[in-house]
Structure formats: C-alpha cells, structure tokens
Amino acid sequence: MTTDGMLALHTLRRGGSGTPPLVLLHGFPLDHRMWLDVLDLLTGDPTVLAPDLPGFGVSPIGEDVAEHVGGTGPSVDVMADAVAAALRAAGVERAVVGGLSMGGYVAMALAERHPDLIAGLALLDTKSGADPEPARANRLRIADAVLADDSVDAVLPMRTTLLGATSRQTRTDLVEHLETWIADQGASGVAWAQRAMAARPDRTDVLRGVGVPAVVVVGEQDDLSPVDQAELMAEALPDATLVVVPSAGHMTPIENPEPVAAALSALLARAGR
Numbered sequence: 001m002t003t004d005g006m007l008a009l010h011t012l013r014r015g016g017s018g019t020p021p022l023v024l025l026h027g028f029p030l031d032h033r034m035w036l037d038v039l040d041l042l043t044g045d046p047t048v049l050a051p052d053l054p055g056f057g058v059s060p061i062g063e064d065v066a067e068h069v070g071g072t073g074p075s076v077d078v079m080a081d082a083v084a085a086a087l088r089a090a091g092v093e094r095a096v097v098g099g100l101s102m103g104g105y106v107a108m109a110l111a112e113r114h115p116d117l118i119a120g121l122a123l124l125d126t127k128s129g130a131d132p133e134p135a136r137a138n139r140l141r142i143a144d145a146v147l148a149d150d151s152v153d154a155v156l157p158m159r160t161t162l163l164g165a166t167s168r169q170t171r172t173d174l175v176e177h178l179e180t181w182i183a184d185q186g187a188s189g190v191a192w193a194q195r196a197m198a199a200r201p202d203r204t205d206v207l208r209g210v211g212v213p214a215v216v217v218v219g220e221q222d223d224l225s226p227v228d229q230a231e232l233m234a235e236a237l238p239d240a241t242l243v244v245v246p247s248a249g250h251m252t253p254i255e256n257p258e259p260v261a262a263a264l265s266a267l268l269a270r271a272g273r
C-alpha cells in the first residue's frame with residue numbers, strides 16, 4: 001500500500017513507445033485485476049497501466065487520497081484528480097484512458113478536469129447521467145450498511161448481478177473470481193466509493209466537448225448500464241464508435257474479452273495516428 005495518499009499504479013504490460021499508454025480504470029467494487037484477461041489480446045504492443053482507485057486494491061483510503069490531491073470527498077472528481085496525479089508522477093503526459101462503469105465515471109471526470117492527459121477515451125458499460133434519487137438513496141444506504149457491519153457482505157451479491165444472463169448460467173468460474181475480488185476490498189473503500197458515485201453530476205455535456213477519438217463498449221446483456229445509455233454516449237461524443245459485445249453483461253472484459261481488446265486496440269491505433 002502507498003502511504004502518502006498516492007494511488008497505486010500497476011504496470012500490467014510494458015510495450016513499445018510508439019503509441020500512448022493505455023490506462024484502464026476498474027469498476028466497483030473491484031480493483032485492477034478485472035483487466036487481466038484483455039492484456040494478451042491487445043494488438044499494437046501498448047504499455048498498459050491500471051491504478052487501484054481510492055480504497056480499493058492496495059491504494060490508500062479515500063480520505064487520504066482526497067487530502068493528497070487537495071480535494072474534498074467522497075467524490076469522483078477526487079478519484080480523477082488522483083489518477084491524473086499518479087500518471088504525472090509516473091511521467092505519463094498523454095494516455096488513452098478506458099474506464100468500466102465506476103471507472104467510466106472517473107474517465108469522464110478526467111476528460112473534463114484534465115483534458116490535456118487524454119489522447120483517446122474508452123467508456124465501457126457505464127453511463128454519463130447522474131443517479132436518479134432512489135438509486136442515490138440506495139447507495140447511501142449501502143455505504144451505511146457496510147460501515148455498520150465493517151464488512152462488504154452487502155455488495156457480495158454483485159458477484160452475480162454484474163454478469164449477464166449467459167455468464168450467470170454457464171460461467172461459475174467468473175462468479176468465483178468476482179466473489180474473491182469483492183471479498184478482498186475493505187468496507188471503508190466500498191462506502192467512500194458509493195458516496196462518491198451518489199454525488200456525481202451528469203457529464204453528457206462533457207462528452208459533447210471531447211476532441212479525441214473515443215469508443216463506447218457495452219455488453220448486450222448489461223442490465224446496469226444498458227445499451228440505450230451507451231448509444232446516448234456514443235451520440236454525444238463527436239468521434240466515437242459503438243461496440244455491442246455479444247454474450248456479455250456488465251463485465252465485458254472478463255465475460256467476452258476478445259471484442260473488448262479489439263475495440264481498445266482499434267482506439268489505440270486511431271489515437272496514435
């Protein structure tokens with residue numbers, strides 16, 4: 001664990017220097033390990049970096065991260081500022097940034113707050129709108145529950161709800177992976193992230209101003225960030241392609257990694273031109 005409020009930034013793959021690095025932002029309540037299946041499928045020999053977001057994996061808790069970047073939290077903006085600080089500390093001036101779900105919220109905040117860092121944008125199984133009030137209230141209820149229990153039990157059911165119907169029926173290995181990854185997280189990180197996501201604004205207008213190539217990826221069976229939300233983001237982005245991933249729900253990079261890696265590779269090629 002880093003101790004100074006700086007996010008842990010994992011080098012998942014070291015590639016050539018011809019293209020900007022690919023930076024991958026994980027979903028909730030997971031860590032950088034959710035990206036491992038796409039690494040060997042990427043073409044173009046990219047370097048791939050992945051932080052653990054505040055309170056997840058081996059990164060410091062949200063309060064320490066917020067203090068480090070001079071922000072107030074819990075907030076997705078603090079997460080974005082912390083990713084920017086970690087990238088700059090690692091000498092990264094520009095990167096193709098991809099985020100899944102919560103990672104997508106952070107990627108959109110980065111596009112708004114640190115546009116100079118973004119050479120390309122990949123939004124996977126995410127949405128640009130803010131939460132409606134019942135969803136916001138539910139997040140705050142879960143945050144209170146995990147802290148009261150000092151356990152992540154309240155979010156363990158996500159080991160199946162994150163998956164599409166096909167994976168739920170046929171891929172017990174994925175349910176087991178998700179269970180392990182979720183159980184490895186701490187209650188304080190889960191609570192902080194739920195409060196951060198509850199407070200996030202609508203960033204659809206931010207997408208309209210993105211001046212770099214983009215791709216929007218969504219599992220055809222994603223019930224949490226459905227295809228119509230992906231279409232809305234792809235329409236808002238000035239230069240985006242839309243990729244609908246067959247036989248996958250919300251966790252496209254583990255449910256069907258080949259089309260996800262192909263979409264990311266194509267974006268890297270467009271961004272490197």
Ligand code: MLT
Pocket residue numbers: 026027028029100101102103197224250
């Ligand atoms: C995620 O996968 O990151 C979550 O579904 C995000 C959310 O709760 O909105």
